[in-house]
Amino acid sequence: MTEREATQADTIRLAIESEIFNGSLVPGTSLEEGRLATRFGVSRTPVREAITQLVQAGLISKSAHRRAVVSELDxxxxxxxxxxxxxxxxxxxxxxxxxxxxxxxxxxxxxxxxxxxxxxxxxxxxxxxxxxxxxxxxxxxxxxxxxxxxxxxxxxxxxxxxxxxxxxxxxxxxxxxxxxxxxxxxxxxxxxxxxxxxxxxxxxxxxxxxxxxxxxxxxxxxxxxxxxxxxxxxx
Amino acid sequence: MTEREATQADTIRLAIESEIFNGSLVPGTSLEEGRLATRFGVSRTPVREAITQLVQAGLISKSAHRRAVVSELDxxxxxxxxxxxxxxxxxxxxxxxxxxxxxxxxxxxxxxxxxxxxxxxxxxxxxxxxxxxxxxxxxxxxxxxxxxxxxxxxxxxxxxxxxxxxxxxxxxxxxxxxxxxxxxxxxxxxxxxxxxxxxxxxxxxxxxxxxxxxxxxxxxxxxxxxxxxxxxxxx
DNA sequence: GACCGGTAGAGTGTATACAATAGGTCAAAA
DNA sequence: TTTTGACCTATTGTATACACTCTACCGGTC
Structure with missing residues (x-):
């Protein structure tokens, strides 16, 4: 439905996704934009975009002005x-x-x-x-x-x-x-x-x-x- | 699941959403970040974020380096x-x-x-x-x-x-x-x-x-x- | 005349700088 | 000692500036 290519935001999204899947990022872990940005060697902009996408995918929860958190399912x-x-x-x-x-x-x-x-x-x-x-x-x-x-x-x-x-x-x-x-x-x-x-x-x-x-x-x-x-x- | 508050990006997302629903934005219409930004009186940043959200919601399609388009369902x-x-x-x-x-x-x-x-x-x-x-x-x-x-x-x-x-x-x-x-x-x-x-x-x-x-x-x-x-x- | 490659120009992707908010800390008062 | 409230810092939200990609137009060639 929605085709994309390899933009940095996508790369980072995939990286975070796989860290969630392989257990590096346990549900409940909070994600900080700045830290992720330096970790991936990019600016906060693509990181924010990746987070937005993951929020919509349901893997991350976030509310305004608060940190993003790896979704925790009760x-x-x-x-x-x-x-x-x-x-x-x-x-x-x-x-x-x-x-x-x-x-x-x-x-x-x-x-x-x-x-x-x-x-x-x-x-x-x-x-x-x-x-x-x-x-x-x-x-x-x-x-x-x-x-x-x-x-x-x-x-x-x-x-x-x-x-x-x-x-x-x-x-x-x-x-x-x-x-x-x-x-x-x-x-x-x-x-x-x-x-x-x-x-x-x-x-x-x-x-x-x-x-x-x-x-x-x-x-x-x-x-x-x-x-x-x-x-x-x-x- | 995902709680949000009234950030500009959300306001714009809702605005675009309702324009899609009420028919102002017919499926197939292409959305240009700059134009939308000036129309809503904000910078491109929140517009981009709104678009990202709508893409994940399925209302908009977009691929890298291409304009966003209101999803058209065959x-x-x-x-x-x-x-x-x-x-x-x-x-x-x-x-x-x-x-x-x-x-x-x-x-x-x-x-x-x-x-x-x-x-x-x-x-x-x-x-x-x-x-x-x-x-x-x-x-x-x-x-x-x-x-x-x-x-x-x-x-x-x-x-x-x-x-x-x-x-x-x-x-x-x-x-x-x-x-x-x-x-x-x-x-x-x-x-x-x-x-x-x-x-x-x-x-x-x-x-x-x-x-x-x-x-x-x-x-x-x-x-x-x-x-x-x-x-x-x-x- | 049709097709091809190059070259602006427009538009998206990213970086950085600035503004605004939340949450913590420290001090003062009960 | 505990509680409350103001500030202060860390972090998010937004703006702007820059870099890169695509596209459409143009001239040249077959």
């Missing part, structure tokens, strides 16, 4: 986020079932089978995670509705800062794979309503799992804050 | 927009059915009945339109999911520039009212799935109607462009 909002995302992904699955080409479906099956292999042979869990998100991604793209894709991406983006909390509780990957299996079966079988329901519940459950894990780890927040501050100030 | 995208919106509103209706308080449902019924009165007595159609959007709005809020509300608002915003094309084809209002009637009935009866389906189809049909009307009027685009340019340059 558990209620996080729950809302997953609920909304599950509805959107469900809708996408519904549409994708009838709209994906044979090639697209085949690609999706391939991804799914790679994931199955990975799991069976106990390979790199990071790789499995990548395949998993490719699976979701593939279904969403399959709906061929630019706006629905955009909206889904938007919500997914806001979950990313919390994805790194994702951890293996015993049997979680197997459950995940089984869910995916049900979803792909429904899509291949052409049962749109089943596909919707399966993906919807799957995403919702993923959210629940993530939230439970975060809730547990919030008990010891001592280790989180100092590290974050440290990394923000490091040049 | 018919395909508009169709996507309505399809996505219908899914979101449908989801909201589903959730609202079980989550709205009695007070909320009552308020919704009141709005619906006011609309019925308005229609029966052939009162102001503008007022009817307002009640109609209040009805939709009320259902969406009723889902009590901040994110879903945000996402729905986001999409609705992008439809607004085209709403003014809305016109009365014979019997359209009656059909609209009948749809709303079915929706509110399902909600009051507590039948979430019926509510979802009813609102979803209703929004989709609204979109189709709008698109048909726009398609007809696109046949004579001569009158649109000069007027737009004219209005942009008027102080």
């Amino acid at each position: 558990s209620g909002t996080l729950l809302d986020l997953f609920e909304a995302l599950s509805e959107l992904e469900g809708s996408a699955a519904f549409l994708s079932t009838t709209r994906m080409s044979q090639a697209e479906k085949k690609r999706l099956v391939t991804i799914h089978e790679s994931a199955a292999d990975n799991l069976r042979n106990q390979e790199d869990p990071n790789e499995y995670a990548k395949l998993g998100s490719a699976f979701h991604h593939g279904i969403v793209r399959g709906c061929h509705n630019k706006i629905l894709i955009e909206a889904t991406d938007w919500l997914s983006l806001r979950v990313l800062p919390y994805r790194r909390f994702q951890v293996m509780t015993p049997g979680r990957l197997e459950k995940n794979q089984a869910d995916h299996d049900a979803i792909i079966s429904a899509i291949v079988a052409g049962d749109a309503e089943v596909a919707r329901e399966a993906l919807q519940r799957h995403t919702l459950e993923q959210g629940d799992a993530l939230m439970r894990f975060i809730a547990l780890n919030k008990k010891k927040p001592v280790e989180r804050l100092p590290r974050a501050i440290n990394e923000e100030y490091s040049v | 018919s395909g995208t508009l169709l996507d927009l309505f399809e996505a919106l219908s899914e979101l509103e449908g989801s909201a209706a589903f959730l609202s059915t079980t989550r709205m308080s009695q007070a909320e449902k009552k308020r919704l019924v009141t709005i619906h009945e006011s609309a019925a009165d308005n229609l029966r007595n052939q009162e102001d159609p503008n007022e009817y339109a307002k009640l109609g959007s209040a009805f939709h709005h009320g259902i969406v809020r009723g889902c009590h999911n901040k994110i879903l509300i945000e996402a729905t608002d986001w999409l609705s915003l992008r439809v607004l520039p085209y709403r003014r094309f809305q016109v009365m084809t014979p019997g359209r209002l009656e059909k609209n009212q009948a749809d709303h009637d079915a929706i509110i009935s399902a909600i009051v009866a507590g039948d979430a799935e019926v509510a979802r389906e009813a609102l979803q189809r209703h929004t989709l049909e609204q979109g189709d109607a709008l698109m048909r009307f726009i398609a007809l009027n696109k046949k004579k685009p001569v009158e649109r462009l000069p007027r737009a340019i004219n209005e942009e340059y008027s102080v």
Whole structure:
């Protein structure tokens, strides 16, 4: 929808984004324009522009004359986020079932089978995670509705800062794979309503799992804050 | 989610927004920072910030080193927009059915009945339109999911520039009212799935109607462009 | 006559300087 | 000792000046 090129503001936006995603910038960290400017070796102008963009993207919150802060999602909002995302992904699955080409479906099956292999042979869990998100991604793209894709991406983006909390509780990957299996079966079988329901519940459950894990780890927040501050100030 | 206060950039953003909505700035019009700056009596800086925000909101498109342009939705995208919106509103209706308080449902019924009165007595159609959007709005809020509300608002915003094309084809209002009637009935009866389906189809049909009307009027685009340019340059 | 490259001119991107605001600090009074 | 209020500093918001990019026009060439 909105095409851009490599202007400094964009570069900086991407840099901040990835720092948020990889955990250098923990939610709650406050961002200071001047400091960021010197850190990136530019003036405050492009930094401000990057911040404005990230605010609109929902990754940063800010009010007038106050510092920008990496958005912090309380558990209620996080729950809302997953609920909304599950509805959107469900809708996408519904549409994708009838709209994906044979090639697209085949690609999706391939991804799914790679994931199955990975799991069976106990390979790199990071790789499995990548395949998993490719699976979701593939279904969403399959709906061929630019706006629905955009909206889904938007919500997914806001979950990313919390994805790194994702951890293996015993049997979680197997459950995940089984869910995916049900979803792909429904899509291949052409049962749109089943596909919707399966993906919807799957995403919702993923959210629940993530939230439970975060809730547990919030008990010891001592280790989180100092590290974050440290990394923000490091040049 | 993101709180702001009255900074100049926000004022200008709102000004541009409303000009887009009321039709002063027709989709396709190009916005020049310098001109806008002098028009609003400020420097380019807040104007640029306003534009950045509107770009992220989807109302304006822009790529690096090029002028900002009021987003123009081709018919395909508009169709996507309505399809996505219908899914979101449908989801909201589903959730609202079980989550709205009695007070909320009552308020919704009141709005619906006011609309019925308005229609029966052939009162102001503008007022009817307002009640109609209040009805939709009320259902969406009723889902009590901040994110879903945000996402729905986001999409609705992008439809607004085209709403003014809305016109009365014979019997359209009656059909609209009948749809709303079915929706509110399902909600009051507590039948979430019926509510979802009813609102979803209703929004989709609204979109189709709008698109048909726009398609007809696109046949004579001569009158649109000069007027737009004219209005942009008027102080 | 059509096509191509170069060259102003307009307009965007960035830097810097200035203004205004918020939040903290310190002092004074209860 | 605590609280309150005024100032003072740090940081954001805005203006202006400059640099770079694009585009449209022009002359030349095929």
